[in-house]
Amino acid sequence: MSDNYELTIGEVLKELRDFHGYTQKEISKQLNITSQAYSNYEKNKRTPDVEMMYKIAQSYGKTIDQLIDYRYTKQIEDSKNHFADRSLYRAVSDSGII
Numbered sequence: 001m002s003d004n005y006e007l008t009i010g011e012v013l014k015e016l017r018d019f020h021g022y023t024q025k026e027i028s029k030q031l032n033i034t035s036q037a038y039s040n041y042e043k044n045k046r047t048p049d050v051e052m053m054y055k056i057a058q059s060y061g062k063t064i065d066q067l068i069d070y071r072y073t074k075q076i077e078d079s080k081n082h083f084a085d086r087s088l089y090r091a092v093s094d095s096g097i098i
Helices: 009-020 024-031 035-042 050-059 064-069 088-095
Strands: 004-006 072-074
Touching: 009 035, 009 064, 024 035, 024 050, 050 064
Parallel strands: none
Antiparallel strands: 004 072
């Protein structure tokens, strides 16, 4: 049985970046911010403001609402009944969002 898990916004940003195959340097250049600034978002040291969230969402072809909705996923268990990595893509694709 899987338990509900709430991702932090930083975890969402990291999972989306990884899924799309971007490095922090590539996405930060696209967003016109420093790599350190983006790293701080992923580490939850800083929270992007609404304007930046909009730019980030656009970079991944999503809306701000979708980024927020991604925070609520289910943990995925592997065949040995241990919690596997919380693959955002798998969780979101299973839900039919993407």
